[in-house]
Amino acid sequence: MRFDIVTIFPEIFDSYFGESIVKRAQESGAIEIQAHNLRDYTENKHRNVDDTPYGGGAGMVMAVEPIFNCINFLKAKSQELTSLPDKLRTRTILFSAKGKRYTQKDAERLSQYDQLILICGRYEGVDERVAQHLIDEEISIGDFVLTGGEIPAMLVVDSVTRLLPGVLGNQESAVYESHSKDGYLEHAQYTKPEEFNGWKVPEVLLSGNHKEIEKWRKENSKNKV
Numbered sequence: 593m594r595f596d597i598v599t600i601f602p603e604i605f606d607s608y609f610g611e612s613i614v615k616r617a618q619e620s621g622a623i624e625i626q627a628h629n630l631r632d633y634t635e636n637k638h639r640n641v642d643d644t645p646y647g648g649g650a651g652m653v654m655a656v657e658p659i660f661n662c663i664n665f666l667k668a669k670s671q672e673l674t675s676l677p678d679k680l681r682t683r684t685i686l687f688s689a690k691g692k693r694y695t696q697k698d699a700e701r702l703s704q705y706d707q708l709i710l711i712c713g714r715y716e717g718v719d720e721r722v723a724q725h726l727i728d729e730e731i732s733i734g735d736f737v738l739t740g741g742e743i744p745a746m747l748v749v750d751s752v753t754r755l756l757p758g759v760l761g762n763q764e765s766a767v768y769e770s771h772s773k774d775g776y777l778e779h780a781q782y783t784k785p786e787e788f789n790g791w792k793v794p795e796v797l798l799s800g801n802h803k804e805i806e807k808w809r810k811e812n813s814k815n816k817v
Contacts, residue, residue: 593705593756594624596666597745598659599712600641602627604742614750617759625749630654633661642715651716659722663709670707684709684727685748686718687741691730694744698731699751710748712741779812 597605605627609615617623631639635657642652663684670682683705692698702708711718711727723730733744754760782793796808 593622593703593752594670594707595626595749595752596707596709597625597627597712597742597749598630598662598666598710599627599740599742599745600630600714601712601740601742602629605746608746609749613759614753617753617756620758622756622759623749623753628662628666630658630662633658633665635661645716649716653716654713654718654722656719656721656726659711659718660726663711663726666709681705682707682709683729684711686711686723686727686730687713687732687744688718688723688730689732689737691732694731694733694748696751699748699755702748703752703755708748708752710741710745712745714740777813779809 599605605625609618609625614623614625618625630641634641640655641658642654645651645653667682681704683702685708687710711722731744731748733747738744782797786793786798794808796804799805
């Protein structure tokens with residue numbers, strides 16, 4: 593699977609994507625991540641990607657033209673890289689405070705695509721013509737405002753990557769976990785030592801009785817819903 597991230601700060605992603613499961617997924621070939629500097633797709637000598645808003649107001653708005661140029665380039669490039677262009681499935685996403693709330697079901701849905709183009713907004717927002725004409729959906733990660741879409745992009749890449757075949761060491765990790773079903777939150781987890789600072793692991797988990805352990809885990813999960 594390929595992730596193409598459109599941003600004015602491509603270096604932001606180097607540290608997070610260079611560690612742990614996402615790094616291993618890249619090394620194994622399960623995913624490919626490319627961060628694209630939006631300024632490379634401008635057509636003015638100052639490489640500006642923003643301008644003042646029509647109608648007045650505070651701040652700057654990201655312009656439609658460089659985003660249009662970048663998306664067209666990425667889609668054309670993807671068609672060149674596949675021997676079956678009619679089979680390539682691309683989803684273009686804009687991160688926006690007014691977008692649909694992102695959930696685990698969205699991660700599962702997006703994991704079925706071959707390519708995700710992720711557009712990271714900045715400043716006061718993005719020219720509305722991007723949402724109207726250039727993308728497939730707008731996503732929000734919560735009812736709050738960030739300085740840009742880079743953190744949401746990391747979140748989507750991470751949550752989708754771990755669902756891909758072969759990425760997790762034990763694929764059951766992605767099946768029996770919180771939000772894998774509506775209203776489901778995973779049971780509490782414990783590890784050694786059996787007692788720490790007077791805080792004990794539940795006796796049933798030490799019993800070796802797998803039927804009782806499974807019963808406890810189901811009940812513990814229900815208690816969290």
